[in-house]
Amino acid sequence: MKIINKPLEVRSSFYIPGILQILGFILLIIYSAFSSTHWSVVLTTTTMVMLASFSVGALVGFIFGIPRTLQEDVKKGVKANSNLEQLSDWLTKIIVGVGLVESKEVFQLVSGLAENLSQGFPDTQMGFTIILSTLIFYFFGGFFISYLWSRILLERIFQENLDTENRIVALEKTxxxxxxxxxxxxTYKKEKAKSIIEKSFDQTKDDKELANTFAKIVGTAYENADYSAINQWVKEYDKRIKIPAQTWSDAALANLNLYRNSLDQIYADSVEYACRRSIQALRDYGVPQMIRLYLQLINYKEATANQDQQKQDDARKSIGAVIELILKNNAITAYEAYAYMQKNDVTSFKEYNEIFKTEFKTEYQKFKDKYLEHLSKNQS
Known part of the structure; x- marks a missing residue:
């Protein structure tokens, strides 16, 4: 069942048919009061005819107006019981078929019923007219009101129940x-991590929820030093998941660790790519800028150890370019990058922090000043 969410004036939909039904009843009271001395008998008879006709019309309107439930993915979970809908379809076809084919007989049946019920009236001819009019008027009135109720209110009730059930199922799956x-x-296992990622596609269609789940899996893989798995997943799911900036930074860090251990240029390129994607997702994010700085500090350390002046100069130039880029951005970029560097004072990247502070004092001081500038603004 699909509902278009538009503001509806539900009450106003029932005003006209409701007022007409009340007006009809008032006319019946007036007729009964002035028709004969036995007005109570006439009023009782017409009222019962009115209620009976209205009830039959309401039943038919309900049958015609029962909302249809769309069964999505019926192979999974439990689908809604559609017996009432099937019965409605069956009866609707019968009623329409009989009404079209046997319309003359139906009218004769109603006319005969009105003639029999009018026998108790002082004026049978007038009674026949009143009873027949009451039968027709209140049948269609009951039909219309019941149909409106089924299509507007009952449909909303069904939708709310389905939404509640779906939320409960979604919460259980989550x-x-x-x-x-x-x-x-x-207990980390790569195969298990991959299966959870795949399962998340079946259990949620929310992009943010998918991204959060993927971020947790990548974070767990990083904590367990499964860097190759992270590389594999970001490539595989890049088009299926809107990977957040923090997760791209984790991927950059994974490649940074692989590059530090192997010095394979493919990992250096992957670091740059992941950092670029992280910055695209969050422009002022400082962590990927610091990761790029670490990449060049690794190059500088290796060039110094190998006494390769050309590579050493290239690394110096690249480090200066990264710092210049950080300083050009908002102060929040320098703040986040510097704060991330401080966190690494207790990790294996501590040695690169020391290289940066001692070998690049000018750049480091500018970097620190930008950090302190943002810090002082927040504290004031």
């Missing part, structure tokens, strides 16, 4: 997925 992620964090 809870199961979070339990699997928690288990993965305690």
């Amino acid at each position: 809870r199961d997925l979070q339990d699997e992620i928690s288990e993965l964090q305690s």
Whole structure:
């Protein structure tokens, strides 16, 4: 069942048919009061005819107006019970078919019923007219009101129930997925991580939720030093998941670790690519800029160890370019990059922090000043 969410004046939809039904009842009271001395008998008879006709019309209107539930992905989960909908379809076809084919007989049946019910009236001819009019008027009135109720209010009730059920199912699936992620964090396995990523596509269609799940998996893989898996996943799921800036930074770090251990240029290129994607996702994000700085510090360290003056000069130039770019950006970029550098004072990247502070004092001081500038603005 699909509902277009537009503001509806539900009450106004029932005003005209409701007022007409009330007006009809008032006319019946007036007729009964002035028709004979036995007005109570006439009023009771016409009222019962009115209620009976309205009830039959309401039943037919309900049958015609029962909302249809769209069954999506019926192979998974439990689909809604559609017995009432099937019965509605069956009865609707019968009623329409009989009404079209046997319309003359239907009218004769209604006319005969009105003639029999009018026998108790002092004026049978007038009674026949009143009863027949009441039967027709309140049948269609009941049909129209019931049809409107089924199509507007009942449809909303069904939709709310379906939405509630879907939310409950989604919460249960999310809870199961979070339990699997928690288990993965305690006992990491690459195959299990991959299966959780694939399962997340079936359990949620929300882009943000998919990105958060993917970020947790990548973060867990990084903590377990499965850097090659991170490379594989960001390439495989790049077009299926809107990978956030922080996750691209994790991918850059994974390649940075691989490059530090192997000095393979392919990992250096991957670091630059992941940093570029991270900055595209979050323009002023400082962490990828610091990762790029670490990449050049690794190159500088290796060039110094190998006494390669050309590579050493190239690394110096690249480090200066990264610092210049950080300083040109908003102060938040320098703040985040510097804060990330401080966090690495207790990691294996501490040695590169020391190289930066001692070998690039001018650049380091400018970097630090920009950080302090942002810090002082926030504190004031």
